[in-house]
Amino acid sequence: MIWQQLQSLAGSYPLALRGLGMTVVLSLISLVLGTLLGFGLGILRTGGNRLISAAIGAWVDLIRGTPFLVQIFLIFFILPEFGIELDAFTAGIIALTNLAACFICEIVVAGIRSVPTGQVEAALASGLSRWQRMRQVVLPQAMRIVLPPLVGQYVLLIKDSSVVSAIGLTDLTRVGWLVVQRVPNGLLVFFLVGVGYFIVCYPLIMLARRLERRMGAAHGEVQL
Numbered sequence: 001m002i003w004q005q006l007q008s009l010a011g012s013y014p015l016a017l018r019g020l021g022m023t024v025v026l027s028l029i030s031l032v033l034g035t036l037l038g039f040g041l042g043i044l045r046t047g048g049n050r051l052i053s054a055a056i057g058a059w060v061d062l063i064r065g066t067p068f069l070v071q072i073f074l075i076f077f078i079l080p081e082f083g084i085e086l087d088a089f090t091a092g093i094i095a096l097t098n099l100a101a102c103f104i105c106e107i108v109v110a111g112i113r114s115v116p117t118g119q120v121e122a123a124l125a126s127g128l129s130r131w132q133r134m135r136q137v138v139l140p141q142a143m144r145i146v147l148p149p150l151v152g153q154y155v156l157l158i159k160d161s162s163v164v165s166a167i168g169l170t171d172l173t174r175v176g177w178l179v180v181q182r183v184p185n186g187l188l189v190f191f192l193v194g195v196g197y198f199i200v201c202y203p204l205i206m207l208a209r210r211l212e213r214r215m216g217a218a219h220g221e222v223q224l
Contacts, residue, residue: 026093034099038105
């Protein structure tokens with residue numbers, strides 16, 4: 001019985017590769033766009049303009065405080081009611097990018113605010129413009145705080161990408177649902193789906209751990 005199921009699973013290998021490829025592509029595009037947008041929002045939120053900071057904060061809280069499934073349903077099913085038609089791939093990219101940007105924004109804000117005020121004041125006294133202070137003084141120091149949680153957020157985003165299967169996009173999770181209709185062993189099928197996600201996420205998990213160790217060692221050296 002198990003042998004027959006494994007043979008059936010072997011026949012689904014091309015479909016599984018297609019789903020894995022879709023998951024990687026979807027996650028990669030969303031990670032790049034979300035990182036750029038998240039850093040931009042984080043810098044704007046700490047820029048001193050209270051109105052802009054409040055508006056960004058409200059949007060970030062809204063996205064972080066609502067289920068991702070609801071967000072992607074709104075983009076894919078509700079926007080067409082207002083004349084905005086999106087295919088599943090584009091809707092998935094927009095939803096994941098927005099989600100990533102909001103979480104990354106908070107990580108960047110925390111990193112920027114961790115920079116000692118004296119460093120910023122010294123840069124200001126040196127005559128550097130706001131952008132020069134951010135680029136040459138604040139961000140380089142903030143990145144030491146930002147990098148470990150940022151990589152961890154990438155792992156979470158890759159796992160969250162499984163939600164796009166709900167709008168018909170053939171990612172790894174969707175492939176699992178398709179295969180389980182032919183191979184009536186959900187435990188085996190979704191175990192292999194989980195292995196696929198683990199293979200994609202594990203390098204990032206190890207990178208996050210390495211960054212955390214390096215940060216911890218550097219912090220210890222500074223204290224000494």
